[in-house]
Amino acid sequence: MSNVPLIFQPLVKYVDFQGRARRSEFWLWVLLRIVVGMVMGTVITTVMFSGMNFQHPDPSQFMGRYFTVMPLLQIVNLGLLLPSIAVAVRRLHDTNRSGWWYIMPIVVAIVGVVLFFIFAGTQLFSAIGTGEGTMTDAQGMKLFFTVMGSMFLFVFLPVLVAEIVMLVFYVSDGTPGANRFGPDPKGRGVMETPEVMF
Structure with a gap:
């Protein structure tokens, strides 16, 4: 396995959730996923639009090609999902x-979406619950901004903070020497028996 380039290590350790992954293994895998996505997107776009008559477009031809090539992209994404999760888990183990x-x-x-729907639903029902059945433009704008503000507050902002926290974890250096998940992939320190596997 040591002869396999680091960028392909997650494919070799396809569903290996044990042990540790150093930063270079994780970020090279992220780079590979981006490159694969760009290549697949280019190929799919080329196939979908090749031979199209843009003067008189035929939507059925476009949709037929769309439903022919999109399953290929989804199969590739599904095939790369498990090694992506596994290398992320091992990267967390390294820290x-x-x-x-x-x-x-x-x-x-999920929690943010549930809270958003609860809050937005109560706002909507209170706005239309007056019995009149119609809202003025000012009431409609107020409702719109209230709903959009609650979406930002309950969904976008917490998810952004959570993703920033995960980014900090992923860019952090691993524990020097062995930790509870296994030996240091950089070879620092001596190996201890792992206590926790996930």
Whole structure:
């Protein structure tokens, strides 16, 4: 496995959630995912628009090509999903953090969406619950800005903070020497027996 270039290590450790991954392994994998996405996007766009008559476009031809090539992109994305999660978990392990931190932005997003719908729903029902059935332009604008503000407050801002926290974790140097998840991938210190696997 040591002969495999670092950028392809996550493919070799496809669903390996144990151990640690150094920063270079994680960020080279992120770079590879971006390059693969750009290549796939270029190929799919070329296939979808090649031979199209833009003077008299045929939407059915475009949609037919769309539904032909998009499954290919989704298959590639699904194929790269598990190694992406695994290398992120191992990167967290390198900083002596549990892999469960990986789902923190997802949990924050779900809680934020639930709170947003509760708040926005109450605002909407209170605005139209007057019995008149119509709103003035000023009331409509006030409702719009209230809903958009609550979306920012409950969803976008917490998710942004959660993603910044995860970014700090991912760019942090790993624990020097062995930690509870295994030996230092940089070879610093001596190996200890891992206590926690996820």
